[in-house]
Amino acid sequence: MKFLDYAPAPESKALLSLKSDYGLFINGEFTAGRGTPFQTINPATEQQIAMIATANEADVDDAVSAARLAYDGVWSRLTGSDRGKYLFRIARLVQERARELAVAETLDNGKPIKETRDVDIPLVAAWFFYYAGWADKLDHAGVGPNPAALGVAAQVIPWNFPLMMLAWKIAPALAAGNTVVLKPAETTSLTALLFAEILQQADLPDGVVNIITGDGGTGAALVNHPGINKVAFTGSTSVGRAIARSVAGTDKKLSLELGGKGANIVFDDAPIDQAVEGIVRGIFFNQGHVCCAGSRLLVQESIHDEVIDRLKRRMQTLRLGDPLDKNTDIGAINSAEQLARIRELSDLGEQEGAQRWSSDCVIPQEGFWFAPTIFTNVSTSHRIARDEIFGPVLSVLTFRTPAEAIAKANNTPYGLSAGIWSDKGSRILAVADKLRAGVIWANTFNQFDPSSPFGGYKESGYGREGGRHGLAAYLKPAVRSGSRSINAADQQATPVTKKSASASKKSASAEKAAK
Amino acid sequence: MTSSPLATYQPDQRALALIGGEATDANLRRYLHGIPGIDAVGLEARAADLGTRSIKTSSKRWAIDTIIGLIDLTTLEGSDTPGKVRSLVAKALVPDPNDPGCPRVAAVCVYGDMVGDAVAALGSAHAAGGTEGVNVAAVATAFPSGRAALAIKLADVRDAVAAGADEIDMVIDRGAFLAGRFGQVYDEIVAVKDACRRVDGSLAHLKVILETGELNTYDNVRRASWLAILAGGDFIKTSTGKVAPAATLPVTLSMLEVVRDWHRLTGVRIGVKPAGGIRTSKDAIKYLVTVGETVGEEWLTPHLFRFGASSLLNDVLLQRQKMTTGHYSGPDYVTID
Numbered sequence A: 001m002k003f004l005d006y007a008p009a010p011e012s013k014a015l016l017s018l019k020s021d022y023g024l025f026i027n028g029e030f031t032a033g034r035g036t037p038f039q040t041i042n043p044a045t046e047q048q049i050a051m052i053a054t055a056n057e058a059d060v061d062d063a064v065s066a067a068r069l070a071y072d073g074v075w076s077r078l079t080g081s082d083r084g085k086y087l088f089r090i091a092r093l094v095q096e097r098a099r100e101l102a103v104a105e106t107l108d109n110g111k112p113i114k115e116t117r118d119v120d121i122p123l124v125a126a127w128f129f130y131y132a133g134w135a136d137k138l139d140h141a142g143v144g145p146n147p148a149a150l151g152v153a154a155q156v157i158p159w160n161f162p163l164m165m166l167a168w169k170i171a172p173a174l175a176a177g178n179t180v181v182l183k184p185a186e187t188t189s190l191t192a193l194l195f196a197e198i199l200q201q202a203d204l205p206d207g208v209v210n211i212i213t214g215d216g217g218t219g220a221a222l223v224n225h226p227g228i229n230k231v232a233f234t235g236s237t238s239v240g241r242a243i244a245r246s247v248a249g250t251d252k253k254l255s256l257e258l259g260g261k262g263a264n265i266v267f268d269d270a271p272i273d274q275a276v277e278g279i280v281r282g283i284f285f286n287q288g289h290v291c292c293a294g295s296r297l298l299v300q301e302s303i304h305d306e307v308i309d310r311l312k313r314r315m316q317t318l319r320l321g322d323p324l325d326k327n328t329d330i331g332a333i334n335s336a337e338q339l340a341r342i343r344e345l346s347d348l349g350e351q352e353g354a355q356r357w358s359s360d361c362v363i364p365q366e367g368f369w370f371a372p373t374i375f376t377n378v379s380t381s382h383r384i385a386r387d388e389i390f391g392p393v394l395s396v397l398t399f400r401t402p403a404e405a406i407a408k409a410n411n412t413p414y415g416l417s418a419g420i421w422s423d424k425g426s427r428i429l430a431v432a433d434k435l436r437a438g439v440i441w442a443n444t445f446n447q448f449d450p451s452s453p454f455g456g457y458k459e460s461g462y463g464r465e466g467g468r469h470g471l472a473a474y475l476k477p478a479v480r481s482g483s484r485s486i487n488a489a490d491q492q493a494t495p496v497t498k499k500s501a502s503a504s505k506k507s508a509s510a511e512k513a514a515k
Numbered sequence B: 001m002t003s004s005p006l007a008t009y010q011p012d013q014r015a016l017a018l019i020g021g022e023a024t025d026a027n028l029r030r031y032l033h034g035i036p037g038i039d040a041v042g043l044e045a046r047a048a049d050l051g052t053r054s055i056k057t058s059s060k061r062w063a064i065d066t067i068i069g070l071i072d073l074t075t076l077e078g079s080d081t082p083g084k085v086r087s088l089v090a091k092a093l094v095p096d097p098n099d100p101g102c103p104r105v106a107a108v109c110v111y112g113d114m115v116g117d118a119v120a121a122l123g124s125a126h127a128a129g130g131t132e133g134v135n136v137a138a139v140a141t142a143f144p145s146g147r148a149a150l151a152i153k154l155a156d157v158r159d160a161v162a163a164g165a166d167e168i169d170m171v172i173d174r175g176a177f178l179a180g181r182f183g184q185v186y187d188e189i190v191a192v193k194d195a196c197r198r199v200d201g202s203l204a205h206l207k208v209i210l211e212t213g214e215l216n217t218y219d220n221v222r223r224a225s226w227l228a229i230l231a232g233g234d235f236i237k238t239s240t241g242k243v244a245p246a247a248t249l250p251v252t253l254s255m256l257e258v259v260r261d262w263h264r265l266t267g268v269r270i271g272v273k274p275a276g277g278i279r280t281s282k283d284a285i286k287y288l289v290t291v292g293e294t295v296g297e298e299w300l301t302p303h304l305f306r307f308g309a310s311s312l313l314n315d316v317l318l319q320r321q322k323m324t325t326g327h328y329s330g331p332d333y334v335t336i337d
Helices: A057-073 A080-096 A098-109 A113-134 A162-175 A190-201 A216-223 A237-247 A272-288 A301-315 A336-351 A402-410 A425-434 A467-472 A488-492 A500-506 B011-019 B025-033 B040-050 B057-069 B082-093 B112-125 B150-162 B174-178 B182-195 B218-230 B249-266 B281-294 B312-325
Strands: A024-026 A029-031 A038-042 A047-052 A152-156 A179-183 A209-211 A230-234 A253-257 A263-266 A296-300 A355-358 A373-376 A393-399 A417-421 A439-442 B071-074 B107-111 B135-139 B167-171 B205-209 B235-237 B271-273 B307-309
Touching: A024 A057, A024 A190, A038 A098, A047 A190, A057 A152, A057 A179, A057 A209, A057 A216, A080 A098, A080 A113, A080 A162, A080 A190, A098 A113, A098 A162, A098 A190, A113 A162, A113 A467, A152 A162, A152 A216, A162 A179, A162 A190, A162 A230, A162 A467, A179 A216, A190 A209, A216 A237, A230 A237, A237 A253, A263 A272, A263 A402, A272 A296, A272 A301, A272 A393, A272 A417, A272 B040, A296 A301, A296 A402, A301 A373, A301 A393, A336 A355, A336 A373, A336 A393, A393 A402, A402 A425, A417 A425, A425 A439, B011 B025, B011 B218, B025 B182, B025 B218, B040 B249, B040 B281, B057 B071, B057 B281, B057 B312, B071 B082, B071 B312, B082 B107, B082 B112, B107 B112, B107 B167, B112 B135, B112 B150, B150 B167, B150 B182, B167 B182, B174 B182, B174 B218, B182 B205, B182 B218, B218 B235, B218 B249, B235 B249, B249 B271, B249 B281, B281 B307, B281 B312, B307 B312
Parallel strands: A152 A179, A152 A230, A179 A209, A230 A253, A263 A296, A263 A417, A296 A393, A373 A393, A417 A439, B071 B107, B071 B307, B107 B135, B135 B167, B167 B205, B205 B235, B235 B271
Antiparallel strands: A024 A029, A024 A209, A038 A047, A355 A373
């Protein structure tokens, strides 16, 4: 055996105790769904992990009613600092249970444990910590003094960063004073349901967060429900369009975070080894299941061959396999359906005349896998240069001048992300100024921080998440009488909880948040 | 791998062909400044990422034994005596008296005036540049500062080679490098290499110490690495161990990238030696991973990779005992030197 065939180093599953069936989390309790339950599988083995309930329209109605009741009765009456205390408590509990959540996320999603351990779960905690701090400072959120919450927010999230997307949605909504009904993606509901247990542990007042599971039908019932005030969706552009249509004509506020075809622009004076790392991080991070992935590499023609040579060499060191192994770089594709789409578009790339190259890696027998792949000789007219593949597939294009790089980078219906690699600061600023993308990274890629707003142009959606801007998406300028200017008696009120005694035993940090 | 006509050149011709003229300050500056820059944040992130590899069971066992075989066991103190050197040599030959299967270290590294004592103590176990036994490395050229006249530095080298040193660890003139006098640094390395010639015409192995802690930026480290290799160094070494910071993983990674690119360009393999500050098995394993994933596993041989260390060996031996017996022992279960 060679040294580089590192011996297996699997993360233990012992910490995780999963139930065989999960219900819906409505009004602080797990209840059976009235739709047909479905199984959630481990995409690396195709084995069933648990059965998940489906919420039908009546369940959606219950969840929205619970959220409305919690909004009117408790959450809108709490002071910002009291809401902040709950959010801080949730953040601490996420940290305490970080390893368990990381293992669960890896099992259910297929992404490598090193990413869930080092990126996903730490960012989940960071998001709650960040917005916890905002909860009592809403006057500075940029929507004027005494801003008001919107009410009940319906949130529908994707499968690529299940718990992280949940945090991006729930943390600002709660900090701003809204209550929430959230629907995780069908293939990755597990960590959202573990998160529901954390909410119980944190003694969050019943109904403030409701988590309902199911397929697209459940999601449609939720966003179409007349009782909600806000829809926040992250996912595909086609579903985003349908939501925009259904919300049109109502007074529901909408934010959409949709697809992307990010350009990663490498100039000839780039720090070349770090640029190669950035290309790898841009497209192979999370198996390329990243809406802001750098899926189009725009490389200056003069260094094309050298960059591709170095990139291929680097790709040979990527380790594909058991997502629970701590040395795995590339995990499993999330679903058979997504794998089929990646294969279809990749085959199309070959038919269109692009040159395909994949790293040598052994594809496991069971599960859904796709070797890291690059296409060279790609033209702007090729489908693989235009369509979002959402997999570990990079399309390489070249450019000759900065003007051509900008034109090619912008020549896409999307506008979510871009990267610029150059040693010259003035060039980075000049090019960034002309790129129509919501997020632009300079000499790095796929870096996320709760204080930084994130969102897209054009078909990548609208509205911003993260930072002050992300907070504003859950606020309105007008003061709702009675909601924020609460009287002294209300300030003293402690939220009603049914299970505080048992919950506080479970949590080391469970002092009463609303004291 | 690029096959290049450069591979067939003599080393000095190769350098001149690459630089495009004589090794003047201007020509060297043009060449060294034409090499792509390093983004510090990205380099450090990559090093940190390599540091998260989890090396367990059989891989760890292999790594532990490999580390021992890559160590230049070092004593570089003003208080060194022949007795201290004999003791060091004994430790180099039999690192773990309880386990005869424990591999020997690659070399002992001493000051020039101690070379004779080291050679005598090694006796028949002196590898003398070969692979069987232990080599003797000597620091030279007014180590660690390098602040002496060239004639004195060269005399220092010749003296150590004559006494039987198989490897010379020279320091570059950091002052000249930082002042942009690249030609002077280059010429000194060429002269030292020439002084490494033995009576029989063979050459002692030349390790060029960059003292990265004084060069300060990764771009400087990268340029100094290219300069040392162009001038004919067989190894590039991070530090003397007398300046903080000494070896770090990002610095070593940047030097390994140069070595990888040089191999890609010329087909010639240059060695890398991080020295100073590597004290634990855990740290040393991160270096093995970095070597393996950057230049390739074939670099994990004493001819191409060394650890300059003294206290590292005992930590590795404790880990080795733990893997053999299943129990942690303690500092009194390994010999102090």
